[in-house]
Amino acid sequence: MSKSIAYSRSQLTWLVILRVLIGWYFLYEGLTKIMATNWSSYAYLRDSKGVFAPFFTMLTDHPFVMDVVNAINMYGLTAIGLCLILGCFVRYANIGAIGLLTLYYLSHPPLIDVHYLIRPEGSYMWVDKNLIMLCAIVVLMLFPTSKEIGIDRFIYRKKLSGN
């Protein structure tokens, strides 16, 4: 992973744009949850379907667990969004994002003949936008840009000079 890739200007530009847009998406999702009064993932989790549904609904039985889950969503999404936009600690933000997206995908898998109370705005079978975004983040991990454009450039330099 320590090997850096030489990007062309347009490659770098579009990779950064992709990173910032995904960051934007996460940040706004997080902010709306923080700003909403009494936001809770309760209803979303209750609506879980598929093999893992019992696990996700089980979470809603415990108020304390719900508080933790809600906090992870509100502040996790916000922090990940900030990191991706600013290009700081992007590696960890990516790991967090992949974790959350995996949970979203598993709790609401787009299975055949499964209906959710929140209807998706499109039509999906097995593949949905969560899965695609998850893949996009994996791609961003393999083609990192924050050490080029982003605060990681500074953090990274500092660490180097420290050595």
Next chain:
Amino acid sequence: MSGKEELNQPDKEQTKPELPSSNGRREALKTLATIPVLGAMAYGVYQKKKTEHNNKLAGSIFNFEASPTVMDRQPDGKTIRLGIIGFGIRGSQLMQALGFATPAYIDNLKEQAKKDTQNTRYKDFLEQENLNVEINGVCDIFDVYAKEAAMAGANVNKEGTNGKFDKLPVIYKHYKDLLAAKDIDAVIIATPDHWHGTMVIDAVNAGKHVYAEKPLTWTVPETYLVADAVRKSGKVFQLGHQGRQIEINHRAKEIIQKGLIGKVTLVEVSTNRNDPNGAWVYPIHPEATPSNIDWKQFEGNPERIKEYMDYMTSVGAAKYVGPDARDKFSLERFFRWRCWWDYSTGLSGDLLTHEYDVMNHMLDLGIPASATSSGGVYYFKDGRTVPDVLQTTFEFPDRDMSLLYTATLASQYNRPRKIMGTDATIELGSTLNVTIDRASQRYKDKIEKGVIKPGEPFYRYASGKSIDALSSATEMYFAERGLLFSYVEGKRYNTTFLHIREWLECIRQDKKPSCGIDQAFEEAMAAHMGTRAYLEGRTMYWDAEKQVITRG
């Protein structure tokens, strides 16, 4: 490492060395290049907050202080000793609300919970608040039901078959023996309609507090007797209209009283069902025989029967009597008694009363000035005499308003209750919606300023939470299915449980329940007017001075 650095630098930088300061600026630029994006986000969020704030200002018109509908419980209240009269479908539900169920019912709940981990009915039942009552006597004229009622009464630990049970309550063959029991303070009456009035009178005269299922009475003359007896006795009486406990109804009442929907001229309520059970074609118990059913007691109180027959024959409604002779044993008539006027009050007594009471609660209607009905047996042509489609219009000239009730037992299209005012309309389904009227004078300014969009739901309320115009469609979607807020509120309550709980607390604290004898009398007279209008095919009027139903 430096080689890698070079790799990452664009070619230009390698060929054209620059001044250190310029390089530093370039470094800073690359490090901080994406920060302006946050500015854009901040601007967007600011704009959104601003519009939300405006919406909130509009929503604040409908701001209320939360009013708890659950009555405070008296600490160390005494145990109330109960007797249960009637353990059919409703009787068993009422006992469940009290916290008592048959072992078979518990087995079933356990089975459901095993099959579906999301089914929490068993857990909910176990966790249901203990109402501090004991069942000392039960009475049902069908022996199988009487035994089941006793088993439920003994099932204090809420156990399934093979569980540990308390001592069985006494099984009384006749309700009058139950009423004579010294170890019973209060009774719950869930018998067929033709017995309600007589039993309430006998119960209060025997010094028992009473919770009776609706409707209050079967005949008009007995309605006066019941009201007198209950008032004179000073006993705590509650009629089983659990709609009084629905939280959104209390909020709707508040909205109406504050004049927020303007002058109400029309109210629409309805009943829609579409299955045999909903049309009273209940299952016939396989063990039922003439030997384990006390048919004589089922027939009814001779005085009531005389009142009924006198009325039916005097107004030319004899065709609605029978068709079977009253003394002829019939399993169909025993289990599906709601289908015949001989025992029933039809749609009027069974379902219109619920709707009427809800509106009486919200609008303090009292007894209507007139009632007109129409309908017929249009779908369940199974020999029943009561209609399965019914329309009743009540007029309230003093209030300048009409109440329209429409019902069919052959379509379960869901229609919310509608209260139409000059400034806004309230729709009551599982949630409360207020839609501002385009022609409203009260909200004219706000409509012109664009703060209120007329014709669109403006204010919504569900289970203890106000939802203003900014709430998401998703949130509403969940709320309407009762999924939302259970977690926030902690627990979801069954309205029947709350209604019984209120009655018990009123007994302990010597207070008046929400659906006491005054409300019950109004409910009964309104329903009787609707029934008579149907049976006689003409409008019925209420003479408020003489307190009698007239034909104008």
